[in-house]
Amino acid sequence: MASKKKRNTSSKSKINTKKELDNLIHSELVEVRNSPIHGRGVYAVKPIKSGTRVYEYVGERISHSEADRRFWKKHQEDGHTFLFVVNRKTVIDGTRKGNDARYINHRCEANCETVTEDNRIFIEAIRNIKAGEELGYDYQLTWSEDDTAEDLALYRCLCGSKKCRGTMLDAQSIEQHLAEDRAKRKRAKARAEAKQGQASAKSAKNKSAKKTTAKNKASKKKVSKKTVSKKKTGKRGRN
Ligand SMILES: C[S@@+](CC[C@H](N)C(=O)[O-])C[C@H]1O[C@@H](n2cnc3c(N)ncnc32)[C@H](O)[C@@H]1O
Ligand SMILES: [Zn+2]
DSSP, X not given: OOOOOBOOOBOOOOOOOHHHHHHTTSOSSEEEEEXXXXXXXXXXXXXXXXXXXXXXXXXXXXXXXXXXXXXXXXXXXXXXOOEEEOSSSEEEETTSSOOGGGGOEEOSSOSEEXXXXXXXXXXXXXXXXXXXXXXXXXXXXXXXXXXXXXXXXXXXXXXXXXXXOSBSBOSSOHHHHHHXXXXXXXXXXXXHHHHHHHHHHHHHHHHHHHHHHHHHHHXXXXXXXXXXXXXXHHHHHHO
């Protein structure tokens, strides 16, 4: 079975001071309690306004292969994961040096989302959250096409929402993401090559235009020389 990790869902920019960012390791807006969804969950203890950054998801930063190794060792049977993918190189393991952000459960009708900024993960409210409400975001867990139905069943969602999509897995498999990445890179390469081709054609055109201008200038010079000489002649003539 391929490893399952949390994925970051979006990326946008919001400027926070260092102090504000440091404060996001612990939050006075929430507390950890038992959850009907699964084990422990994170609950608002006061109203949280849409757009508020509640937490930074912290933990040990490790490679994908190390994350896979840890997942296989401990959670391949139950699918339980505290791993969060930051980028192609890095995964955060919330079980080591982590904070309470790791207890936020998946909710199909999410009231939070994760935001990646400078290779750090923040959890932000996407609507106003009432005191007492459980926080949740869409995990969009990675999965691979060689996962069996049994493997995939480990990730069924118990969020209880009417709009529950039945799984914590991402709508797309790793292979689909990779194929999309490859296609994107191919398109970008083709665009760059086309641009390069246009630039070369332009510079060749410019060169030939320069040659023509130079020729014209040269012939203009001849003309003006002629004109001058004519003038001179003329002047001389008039004199
Ligand atoms: C980061 S932990 C969240 C905290 C967890 N409730 C606990 O007490 O450890 C993530 C794990 O919680 C479980 N989980 C979270 N949301 C879930 C959901 N909507 N349905 C089923 N299990 C869920 C899954 O086992 C998942 O791998
Ligand atoms: Zn659900």
